[in-house]
């Protein structure tokens with residue numbers, strides 16, 4: 018019997034690819050900075066045993082139909098799987114896997130970095146130094162809020178939310194709040210975090226950090242009403258998915274100073290067009306979805322995505338199967 022065939026939608030690095038190629042015939046989309054075009058994906062997936070994809074690939078009924086009857090697993094090199102039609106895959110008995118845990122620290126580090134960069138207005142400050150706006154030291158020029166003695170509210174207290182909590186605790190907070198559909202009692206106790214309603218979190222927090230998953234219940238949950246409940250001094254950070262925010266509402270909140278500032282690593286769409294209003298606001302820091310962008314995390318994600326594929330093809334237990342559906 019020949020090797021199973023796998024379509025890989027981007028170059029996932031030499032280490033992980035070498036392992037995959039040892040056991041499978043690999044066809045791959047080679048352009049590192051362009052997602053595989055839809056027609057190319059549809060053409061190449063035909064007859065494959067496995068698909069290893071990224072969060073930039075929408076894997077829906079059309080792709081599954083094009084794949085045909087041999088497809089046994091869709092393995093995404095991401096924690097989030099909102100780009101996959103998981104329900105349809107389960108209906109067809111196709112396994113679904115993702116890459117949790119291995120990027121948690123990197124995303125938590127980036128979240129805290131973005132929080133600090135946004136509240137201390139660093140992009141604005143750096144630009145001012147570069148463009149000659151820096152005329153003198155001035156008492157209140159480029160000031161922002163401090164984390165010291167502040168209240169931080171984390172929306173979505175999963176692995177990443179908890180690691181963010183762990184890190185921000187070091188800033189000598191007044192209170193650490195979280196909102197989650199589950200109580201997470203033990204973890205919250207260890208971290209000294211208090212479970213509150215969303216409303217209470219919004220009204221009490223100086224910093225509101227979104228680390229929640231994108232599911233129908235969280236889609237556009239940060240809307241006009243939610244921003245209006247935040248303090249006018251509040252800083253909003255989102256490193257989860259752009260879809261949890263009503264982006265027009267965020268623009269309104271930033272423009273009208275309903276909130277002080279926002280730092281976002283995720284947008285709708287991605288990439289965010291360069292003429293988007295958010296890029297024109299100096300109280301908004303936009304990053305190009307780099308939460309997990311450390312070399313170690315990305316290699317570990319690639320390797321886990323490969324191991325998920327190999328386990329499924331061998332009929333073994335999949336290291337990180339998506340089960341909750």
Ligand SMILES: O=C(O)[C@H](O)CO
Pocket residue numbers: 072094095096097098120257308309310
């Ligand atoms: O889902 C993920 O893994 C992140 O958004 C990308 O690192």
